[in-house]
Amino acid sequence: MSRTLEALRPSLAHARRSGALTNVWTTAGLKRDEVRNAAVLASLFNLLDAGDRAIPFLRAFLSEVEGADHSRLPTLTELERGYSVQTEACPLGAIDDRVDLSIEGATFLLLIEVKIDAAEGPAQLCRYDETLRRKAQALGKRPALIYLSPKPAREPPPDAFYADWSAVRRAARRASMARPQAQRTFQDHLLAQFAEHVRNF
Template identity: 40%
Template structure:
C-alpha cells in the first residue's frame, strides 16, 4: 500500500481518530531514502499522476476531519472531565442493552468479549434478561457501594471504576465476596477498570486473580469502538437517517474518545 492510500484509508476506517493521531505513523512510513536535490541546477522528478491520486484520496478523509472539528461534544458541555461518578453513569448507560444509545446489546457484548481473555467462563451475551445499574449495594450492606452492577440471568458482574481515586481498605476483596454471594451458581467477576489496567491492591488472599479481570479505559474504548463502528456504518449505508439515533451514536463515540485518554 502506498503512503497516500495508507493515510486516506486509515482516516476513513477510523472515523473517530484525528488527523493529528495518524500523521506521525504516516510520516514514519514515508520512504526514508528520498534524497532532495541540493544543487540549484538539479531537477527533482515528480510523478504528476501519483501526486494527483494522493490529493484526490485525501479529499474525503479531510472532509471527515473538518466535519469532526466542528462537531458538538455533549460531554464537554456537561463537564464530564475525569469525574468518576459522572463517567460511571455514562458507562452504565452505554453498557445497558435497554439504553437510549440505539446500539442494543452490542456495547455489552463487546465489553464481555474484552474480559474473556481472563474469564472465559463469562458468557458472551445474556439469554433472557439483563439489568445494568449504578451505585448499588449488591447485598444490602451500605458500606459496599459498587460503581456498576450487571445482573443477567446467566452471569453476574460488578465493575469498580477508577480514574484518579485510590482503593479503599479491602475494597476489591469485599466486592468479590458480594459478587460471589449474589451470583449463587452463575459465573461472576469483579471488573477492575482503571487508566492503565493495573491489578488491584485490595483483592486479598481468598480470591484468584482471574476473579478480578483488569482492563484499561483505552482497551475498553478500543473494543467498543471497533464493534460499534461496523454497526453504525451499516446503519448509515442503509439510509436510516434518524436524527435522534445519529445524535445518540455521536454521543457514544464522543464518550469513548474521551475515556481512551484517561
C-alpha cells in the first residue's frame, strides 16, 4: 500500500496544482440552493458564458428529457441561429408567474422550472404552461415547458416535458468529454464539475 501511495504522489501533486481536485461549484457554496443552481445552469447553456460548449450541453440535455413530442423542442439548426437565456423570467410580466429559466430563439420559447428540495406549488406548472402558450402565440413561436426536478410533477400539463438531475449530470458529462482530454477547455472542466456537483440532487 505504501508503495502504491508513493507512486501516486506525483500525480496527486499535479492534480492539486492544476486545480483538478477543486470543484468550483462546491467551493462557491451553491449547495442545494435552487436559484443559484438555476443561475449556473443558465450560464452553462448561455452562448456568451459557455462559448462552444453551450449548444452541445443544451442539446445533450434536451435529448435526455422525457415527453411525447420532442419535435416541439429546439433543433440544432434553431440553436445555431442563436438564442438568449434569462433567469427568473416573467414571460407576461406578472411576478407570480416567474419561471426559473427561459431560453428563447427566433422560432421557439423554452421554459425550464427548476426544483431541488422545494415542493411543486398548486397548479404551478399548469399556470406556467398557460402563460408560456399565450406568450409564444403572441410571438409566433413554438412553446415547450420542462420540469427539472428530482421527482415528476404531481399535476403536469399534458404536453410538458420532465427531466431529473441525473439527466443534467449525463448531459454535462457527455458535453465535457466530447473532445480529447488534451483539447478540453476551461468550460469543459466547469461542465464536468457541475455534473459532479449535482450528483445527489
